[in-house]
Amino acid sequence: MKSAIFQKAGLMTVEEVAKPTLQAPDDVIIKVVRACVCGSDLWAYAHGDNKEEHSMNDGHEALGIVDAVGDGITTVQPGDFVIVPFTHGCGECDACRAGFDGTCDRHPGFTNWSHGFQSEYIRFHYANWALVKVPGQPSDYSEGMIKSLLTLADVMPTGYHAARCAGVKRGDKVVVIGDGAVGQCAVIAAKMLGASQIVLMSRHEDRQQMALASGATAVVAERGEEGIAKVREILGGGADAALECVGTEAAVDQALGVLHNGGRLGFVGVPHYNNHPLGSTFAQNISVAGGSASVTTYDKQVLLKAVLDGDINPGRVFTADYKLEEINQAYQDMQERKTIKSMLIVSD
Amino acid sequence: MKSAIFQKAGLMTVEEVAKPTLQAPDDVIIKVVRACVCGSDLWAYAHGDNKEEHSMNDGHEALGIVDAVGDGITTVQPGDFVIVPFTHGCGECDACRAGFDGTCDRHPGFTNWSHGFQSEYIRFHYANWALVKVPGQPSDYSEGMIKSLLTLADVMPTGYHAARCAGVKRGDKVVVIGDGAVGQCAVIAAKMLGASQIVLMSRHEDRQQMALASGATAVVAERGEEGIAKVREILGGGADAALECVGTEAAVDQALGVLHNGGRLGFVGVPHYNNHPLGSTFAQNISVAGGSASVTTYDKQVLLKAVLDGDINPGRVFTADYKLEEINQAYQDMQERKTIKSMLIVSD
Numbered sequence: 175m176k177s178a179i180f181q182k183a184g185l186m187t188v189e190e191v192a193k194p195t196l197q198a199p200d201d202v203i204i205k206v207v208r209a210c211v212c213g214s215d216l217w218a219y220a221h222g223d224n225k226e227e228h229s230m231n232d233g234h235e236a237l238g239i240v241d242a243v244g245d246g247i248t249t250v251q252p253g254d255f256v257i258v259p260f261t262h263g264c265g266e267c268d269a270c271r272a273g274f275d276g277t278c279d280r281h282p283g284f285t286n287w288s289h290g291f292q293s294e295y296i297r298f299h300y301a302n303w304a305l306v307k308v309p310g311q312p313s314d315y316s317e318g319m320i321k322s323l324l325t326l327a328d329v330m331p332t333g334y335h336a337a338r339c340a341g342v343k344r345g346d347k348v349v350v351i352g353d354g355a356v357g358q359c360a361v362i363a364a365k366m367l368g369a370s371q372i373v374l375m376s377r378h379e380d381r382q383q384m385a386l387a388s389g390a391t392a393v394v395a396e397r398g399e400e401g402i403a404k405v406r407e408i409l410g411g412g413a414d415a416a417l418e419c420v421g422t423e424a425a426v427d428q429a430l431g432v433l434h435n436g437g438r439l440g441f442v443g444v445p446h447y448n449n450h451p452l453g454s455t456f457a458q459n460i461s462v463a464g465g466s467a468s469v470t471t472y473d474k475q476v477l478l479k480a481v482l483d484g485d486i487n488p489g490r491v492f493t494a495d496y497k498l499e500e501i502n503q504a505y506q507d508m509q510e511r512k513t514i515k516s517m518l519i520v521s522d
Numbered sequence: 523m524k525s526a527i528f529q530k531a532g533l534m535t536v537e538e539v540a541k542p543t544l545q546a547p548d549d550v551i552i553k554v555v556r557a558c559v560c561g562s563d564l565w566a567y568a569h570g571d572n573k574e575e576h577s578m579n580d581g582h583e584a585l586g587i588v589d590a591v592g593d594g595i596t597t598v599q600p601g602d603f604v605i606v607p608f609t610h611g612c613g614e615c616d617a618c619r620a621g622f623d624g625t626c627d628r629h630p631g632f633t634n635w636s637h638g639f640q641s642e643y644i645r646f647h648y649a650n651w652a653l654v655k656v657p658g659q660p661s662d663y664s665e666g667m668i669k670s671l672l673t674l675a676d677v678m679p680t681g682y683h684a685a686r687c688a689g690v691k692r693g694d695k696v697v698v699i700g701d702g703a704v705g706q707c708a709v710i711a712a713k714m715l716g717a718s719q720i721v722l723m724s725r726h727e728d729r730q731q732m733a734l735a736s737g738a739t740a741v742v743a744e745r746g747e748e749g750i751a752k753v754r755e756i757l758g759g760g761a762d763a764a765l766e767c768v769g770t771e772a773a774v775d776q777a778l779g780v781l782h783n784g785g786r787l788g789f790v791g792v793p794h795y796n797n798h799p800l801g802s803t804f805a806q807n808i809s810v811a812g813g814s815a816s817v818t819t820y821d822k823q824v825l826l827k828a829v830l831d832g833d834i835n836p837g838r839v840f841t842a843d844y845k846l847e848e849i850n851q852a853y854q855d856m857q858e859r860k861t862i863k864s865m866l867i868v869s870d
Contacts, residue, residue, distance in 0.1 A: 267782070268759045269807070274784025277807040279760065282783075339809065411616045412627065434615070435630075436622025436813075445804050456793050456813045459617070459625040461687065465784075465807030 178231035178292035178501040183222040186231065186502045194297035199246030202301035204238035204258055206520040207312050208324045209291045210492065211504050212260075213354050213515075214444055219505045231501075233292030233518075234260035235327035237312070237320065240305075241295065247302050257306040257326045257478070258298055259469035260288045265303030275304070276335070276466030286466070292501060294520060306473045309482075312522070321489025321517065322481045325359065326473050329515070330488040332442050333359025333419065334477060335467035337367055340415035340440030344368030347409045349432045350390070352419030353381035355491040355515040356442060358388060360417040362486050365389030366476075373405055373413070375428065381514065384490060397424075402431040413437060418464070423447040435459050442467065492517040526579040526640035526849040531570040534579065534850045542645035547594030550649035552586035552606055554868040555660050556672045557639045558840065559852050560608075561702050561863075562792055567853045579849075581640030581866075582608035583675035585660070585668065588653075589643065595650050605654040605826070606646055607817035608636045608676045613651030623652070624683070624814030634814070640849060642868060654821040657830075660870070669837025669865065670829045673707065674821050677863070678836040680790050681707025681767065682825060683815035685715055688763035688788030692716030695757045697780045698738070700767030701729035703839040703863040704790060706736060708765040710834050713737030714824075721753055721761070723776065729862065732838060745772075750779040761785060766812070771795040783807050790815065840865040 175193045178186055194203055215232040218225035225232070236258040240250050250256060263275025263286070270278055278286050281300055290296060298305065308323060315323070322330075333356050342348055348369040350360045353376035364372045365388065373392045374385040382393040394404045406412060412434025418425050421443025429439050439455075441464035455462055480486045494513035496504040504516035523541045526534055542551055563580040566573035573580070584606040588598050598604060611623025611634070618626055626634050629648055638644060646653065656671060663671070670678075681704050690696055696717040698708045701724035712720045713736065721740045722733040730741040742752045754760060760782025766773050769791025777787050787803075789812035803810055828834045842861035844852040852864035 268762075268785075269783035272762065272782070272784040274807045277783035277805070279783050283805070414616075414620065434620070435617035435625035435627050436620040437616075438811075441804070455810070456789070457625070457631070459622045459811075459813030461809060461811030462803070463786075463807075463809030463811075465804045 175294040176498055177290065177294065178233065178498065180218060180225060180227070180229050180231055182227045183219060186219065186505050188499050188501055193295050196242055196244050197297065198299065199244040200300055200302045201244040202240055202247055202250065202298045202305065203242040204236070204256065204296050204298055205241045206236050206238045206291065206294055206296060207522070208237045208320060209233050209518040209520055210235050210324060211508050211516040212328060213356065216505065216509050217446070220509055230290045231292040232289055234288035235324065236291045236296065237324050237327070238296070249302055250305055250307060255308045255311050257308060257323060257473060258291065258296070259304055259306065260328045261466055261469050262286050262288070262300035262304045263470050264300065273468050273471050275470050276468050292498065292518060294498070304470050306470055306478060308478070318487070318489055319481070321492045322487055324517065325488040325491060326477055326481060328467070328469065329355040329491060330359045330362070330477055331469040331472040332356050332467040334363040334472050336360045336417035336419055336440040336442040336464065337363035338440070339463035340417055340438040342367040342369055342415050345370045346414040347371045348415045348417065349373045349375065349405055349413045349429070350417045350419065351375050351425045351429050352443060353378060353385065354419065357419040358384055358491050358514065359488050360419050361385045361388045361390050362488055364417065366480065366486065371409060373408055375401060378511070384514070397428065401428060405432045415440065419443050421446045430454065430460060433458070433460055440464055491515045495519055523642040524846055525638065525642065526581065526846065528566060528573060528575070528577050528579055530575045531567060534567065534853050536847050536849055541643050544590055544592050545645065546647065547592040548648055548650045549592040550588055550595055550598060550646045550653065551590040552584070552604065552644050552646055553589045554584050554586045554639065554642055554644060555870070556585045556668060557581050557866040557868055558583050558672060559856050559864040560676060561704065564853065564857050565794070568857055578638045579640040580637050582636035583672065584639045584644065585672050585675070586644070597650050598653055598655060603656045603659050605656060605671060605674045605821060606639065606644070607652055607654065609814055609817050610634050610636070610648035610652045611818050612648065621816050621819050623818050624816050640846065640866060642846070652818050654818055654826060656826070666835070666837055667829070669840045670835055672865065673836040673839060674825055674829065676815070676817065677703040677839065678707045678710070678825055679817040679820040680704050680815040682711040682820050684708045684765035684767055684788040684790040684812065685711035686788070687811035688765055688786040690715040690717055690763045693718045694762040695719045696763045696765065697721045697723065697753055697761045697777070698765045698767065699723050699773045699777050700791060701726060701733065702767065705767040706732055706839050706862065707836050708767050709733045709736045709738050710836055712765065714828065714834065719757060721756055723749055726859070732862070745776065749776065753780045763788065767791050769794045778802065778808060781806070781808055788812055839863045843867055
């Protein structure tokens with residue numbers, strides 16, 4: 175089968191590799207229908223980021239058809255149409271029962287994460303609870319709906335996680351830091367949870383317009399102190415919640431800066447900084463929460479229904495699509511901000 | 523009038539000083555009935571902690587009778603019996619309306635804090651919303667009830683803040699780090715909010731017994747990895763919430779260590795460490811919240827009624843009382859753990 179290979183920073187290729195096989199009772203083999211490129215994949219593509227050369231791709235979002243199941247699988251069967259999350263919650267531990275399957279207690283760290291999804295077939299481990307079944311078959315859905323379903327593998331639940339971690343509730347004034355796919359989904363999530371004002375910090379016209387179409391009430395292009403002042407002017411004071419969807423220290427500082435004392439920070443940008451002082455949040459009574467999103471929990475609880483009912487349209491973040499063979503272009507266009515998020519059409 | 527003076531580390535005295543006078547329209551002069559020593563006062567007493575020698579005492583908890591009010595005061599009048607909080611919320615800003623008057627947006631940092639309460643009279647600034655009126659007069663209450671009312675100036679709301687910041691709810695498994703007055707109050711708060719299991723980490727028999735009488739279901743004397751393992755054994759897994767009531771990095775690490783992924787840390791120990799890495803909380807999806815307690819909000823909302831109804835008895839943390847002239851003994855006994863918290867009987 176074909177699979178995307180990370181050759182080195184700036185170069186993705188497609189190679190013929192062995193089709194994956196079942197290796198454990200709770201493995202599922204999936205024929206990929208759609209995959210995509212994540213903002214987090216770009217860290218290695220742009221900077222190397224210590225990723226081994228000529229290694230498996232970092233892709234971890236897909237829609238697919240179940241091809242084969244291990245002996246322990248009771249929830250899906252060959253032919254089922256599924257959302258393939260980037261996480262592998264067990265559904266039974268303290269963390270999963272508390273709604274945090276993105277950091278399952280039984281599958282710590284890297285064992286809870288997916289990779290290699292930019293391929294024709296994938297092996298999904300710890301599959302019994304984590305996969306999310308979609309009614310019918312891909313051909314039953316419009317391409318727009320397929321795009322929205324694909325966001326349920328990562329970016330939509332991740333944006334929703336930011337909003338849930340920040341405890342967004344009806345009437346809240348919310349600021350979103352980051353205008354990529356996750357930031358766009360955080361805007362959608364804040365609106366779902368009833369925010370009365372949603373300000374997106376963004377300097378790009380196309381991303382500003384997309385957020386405004388999804389429910390943002392204002393956009394702010396300025397950054398740093400100037401940006402904070404602009405946000406406070408628009409909100410008539412500090413924000414109740416800030417959703418940090420980037421992963422840099424500057425973004426965290428921006429988020430902390432727009433909050434009133436007692437405000438709430440939800441952060442889902444994978445931290446690309448070492449430490450951030452807790453002391454400053456104590457002085458402001460700011461709550462801080464974040465981590466890997468609860469993909470399976472949120473999809474089953476609320477997001478799949480919201481997509482199928484047409485209440486939300488997160489699929490709009492896919493502004494360009496590519497064949498698997500065009501993988502390098504898919505990365506490069508996203509890296510150069512020519513597309514917000516690149517979709518890969520792997521099979522029909 | 524008499525007032526306690528910090529002479530130097532290890533030495534508190536009482537001196538004759540000028541009685542305070544009204545200086546602003548929202549000032550209130552209060553005749554102190556009871557004051558006390560806070561664990562945070564001991565940082566300077568034990569270590570100097572950069573506090574100026576021969577300076578005003580750090581006391582910031584009192585019960586008293588209103589003596590005089592500024593022109594802008596509409597909520598209390600001379601003769602009223604009041605709880606005198608360590609904070610000065612305005613009651614109207616974003617932070618106060620969100621329930622975080624401990625970090626009022628209008629009275630930032632030190633302007634929101636009290637000091638000098640170990641005195642016969644005190645000037646309480648920004649007084650109109652922050653003072654908490656108690657029905658009747660001190661003579662209407664038993665000494666036990668007076669003690670519980672005195673805790674409402676700081677330690678009981680602070681313990682309650684830890685529990686609220688950690689989102690303690692019915693059925694939660696809760697661990698309290700710190701067996702001083704705030705830790706003891708955190709146990710009471712966890713029980714009020716419906717925790718099903720409450721484990722206090724403590725090595726002192728008297729403090730263990732006090733917590734068990736207040737609702738703790740187990741105590742653990744071990745610390746570090748051993749203590750974490752013991753807690754997890756008792757709870758049959760990780761805790762839902764950890765309440766950090768000390769303020770050292772070791773205590774924060776202990777708190778983070780007992781939580782399951784997706785658990786919640788409430789921290790109210792004034793941080794005596796520089797940075798604590800946010801990265802580790804991201805990897806575990808742990809939420810972190812804390813700061814100065816919402817004394818006025820919690821007292822008015824729930825705590826004053828709970829004390830007056832006899833539902834809670836936080837006054838038991840005062841295990842010794844002293845005359846104002848015995849101020850050094852009050853500090854020293856608390857420093858040497860001969861008493862959990864020292865009460866000062868200033869007037870009848």
